[in-house]
Amino acid sequence: MNTNIFHLSIELFVGFLALLIITKVLGKTQITQITPFDFISALVLGELVGNAIYDKDISVWYVLYAITLWGMLIYAVELLTQKFKGTRKILEGKPAIVIRNGKLDRDELKKNKLDINQLQHLLRDKDVFSIREVEFAILEANGSVNVLKKSNYVTPTRKDLNITPQQVNLPISIILDGEVLWDNLSEAGFNEIWLNRQLSYHGITNPEQVLFAEWLEGEPLFVTSYHL
Template sequence: MFIMIFLKLAIGFLGLWVITFVIGKKEIGQITPLDFFTAILLSEIVGNTIYDDNVTYLHLIYALFLWMLFSYSIEKLSNHFIQFRRLTEGRAVLLVDKGEINQKLLQACKLDFNQLIVMLREKEIFDFSEVAYVLYETNGKISVIKKPEYEYVRIKDLGLQVKQESPSIPVIEKGQILLDTIRGIKMNEVHIRSMAKEQGFTEIKEIAYAEYNQEENKLVIIKKR
């Protein structure tokens, strides 16, 4: 009995992990209604089979595989067919147009004025007169365009020249070299060791953490204590 529960829990954990990577990772704020439904159903599939003696771990594997196949197929169809994506994810709704609230669409989205004002405050907008357009996105958040006179001044508006920054890349952690911490960026171990040596670190084990700064072509190093 206990061995079977352990096997089911282990399979459920690994299965959900695999499904997450197969169908894609999203932040909580990006979850669509389909993703929410998927999460609930997966929890039911795993939860209801753990303590049911009539359901073996093979049944659990089969159920997880089928749901992964369904979810993967829906994701692929959504990516290839716009109409199908609209069906599964919905469409953005224009709640405010040129400063005027569309009350019919607001009600259709099951929102009221107070909820809209709260979401605007979360965008650091405390005066509705500043708003020109509001889009209610499929993930339940809003995107806002302010009226021109209330927009922040941008650097290009001032005619200033700026240099585009690029992300720093973690390359060393706890004395170990990391070559592919960011998917799509591959680091060279020889180059990492060379830069560390130039900064006085002959042994990588002496470094607790290091990031590679692409603009300056050097490491930002935190030494072990």
């Protein structure tokens, strides 16, 4: 029993490290820009590790070999698509214009096996609740839809309204779940005395009472406490 636990622990540890290395080598596209091919490759990689770990007849070297070989194949595909543009259409897919000049392209919808209800769902993810608002809609290789709205439905910009541009600042989280993020507080240019003063203004005596606090240049400290 103890021997089995020891071997399982070794295989889990080795599998974890190997997957971590492969993920770093392959880059972030496995998650952020996942295509059908990437999705399948990730599933297969996980299955290889899972099956190898829980099969008593398979050694650690088999786990490493399976992960390494599959990782090399995926990496080779990535290099292939980078060097030869013609392979991208086959291996990664290509974008499809499903709404063109305000009109649904039935052929493209059919070719990509996308029905109207699915399209409406994808559009709502982009805060578009009516197809009539859309001038162009592009179905990307990863299954998401990007939208270019008709001019009448586009939110005007400060430039359109001739309003003087203002500097855009990044909000900084100061407290999360009752814990002060001291590095963020220092980055914002403040210290514990300033923080306690701000919390006192909100009737809070201890940072542990705060669920979330955020600072933004030119704005007062935004605070949400647990009792709200």
